[in-house]
Amino acid sequence: MLRIRNLSKSFNKGTENQVDIFTNFNLTIEKNKCTAIIGPNGCGKSTLLNLISGTFKADDGQILLNDKDISNLTEEKRALFIGRVHQDPSMGVSPTLTILENMSLADKKGEGFSLRRLVNKDRIPKYVELLKDLDLGLENKLNTQVKYLSGGQRQSLSLLMATMKFPDLLLLDEHTAALDPKTSHVVMMKTKELIEKYKMTTIFISHNMRDAIQYSDRVIMLDQGQVILDKASKELTEEELMDIYRRKLDEHLLH
């Protein structure tokens, strides 16, 4: 379970360009559930993810993951129990390394890196099994450099690498936004399968209302650093969600 208590974050503090993104923000994300966060640009979605992952440091407040205060840990330390897939498919992989080498790196996460040989041949059947689950034929390309893969293939591999060690929390930062609709659908299906199979606590940011309802258990809408909607996905329809979203956008245009 992730608990965010009285979180505050401002940018350009003390200058005339100060922007207060969050002020005393509170949120609880249930364990083993997938929570979608939606909202217009600038509502604080990505900032929230960056505050949770430690990319940004909060000005004030606490972030508790499974009752452990992680607020003062560095991004690298938090990465040991938080997995993240970024919007840009090249962010989660090392392009000059092969699929096998990338997976071997992800497999060593949390165990410390020493002067032992990285690629362990005994682990290859395990990687092949995981890649087969993706159903993209990547299991036959273990020795292919990742730079030769398509965006969808790279993103699927990033997802696999981020979830390989079963993180306590998985952050999906619009991870299908850079893909074409068909590939996006394939990657979303794989994501859903993985999350359900391993019951991963997930926060999933999206601009796509249909995806938000279809692939999550709960939908939260943010606006100007405030939760303006918090409902179980099954109680929501896409039209209802679009309606609220449109109203909010209109409000912004009027003000």
Place this chain on the structure above:
Amino acid sequence: MKLLLTSVEQGLIFGILAMGVFITYKILDMADLSVEGTFPFGAFLFAKFISLGINPILSTLLACLFGSLAGLLTTLLFTQLKIRPILAGILTMTILYSVNLKINGRSNIPLFDYDSVFDLGSTLLVLIIIALLVKVLLDLFLKTETGYLLIATGDNEALVKSLGENCNKYKLIGLMIANGLVALSGALMAQHQGFVDITMGASIIVVALASIIIGDTIKKKSSLLKSTTRVIIGAIIYKIIGGIAIDLGLNPDDLKAVNAFIVIAFIAYNNVALDLFKFNGKGGGVKNVTNTQPVQELQQRY
């Protein structure tokens, strides 16, 4: 024949230098200019240790070890003080200029009266053994967990962070190994030419880059030829070209400019000329697609 032999010998020495620069320029994707100071630093350190009566092998190893500290200084400047890497390298190089003059209190030291590692056997054989040893050790290191994280740091820092590791640690390791190898190369050069001089590092980065770039051009598509091997071959070819040019009457004063032109020519060939030659007048469109594999894969999938 004498010219060829000297070129190959110096090529092997510069091959070690180029392997060091390869780590920063190719793997970490940064221009570490501190090597201009580290190369003579290695030479001056060797001169100091050998004059203190330490045997040549140990003196060479100590020069390599202390040389790696230049990498530590550069890394501290850009990771802790947030100075841009290129400026951090220039600052280290500038500091080392004064340090080099201070080590022995002189700017030029003849070494003819002292023993050298080349007394162990034929100069060529000794250099081949040292260059191969460095190459094999570097290849082995790059296959380790730490080695792969060094590659990943140059490739994508976000990935290294997501693995719970600090990128600065790997930059430090990379720069220390790189500067250690450059100092080793400087120490070997001092023994090979029989003297140490404060100017011996000037524009040495161009020599290293030329070796890397020429190495890259050899049998581009061969995956069997390891990068480290390419770098050594590149350095040897580079020295042979330079040797022939001087033999044909090139004024040694013009050598530095010629060096730079060689680098420009090879980079231009890789970046511009290859594309020009490849252009076959065809436009875009399905008819001109030569790589049909992705399409076939898509067709199979849907």
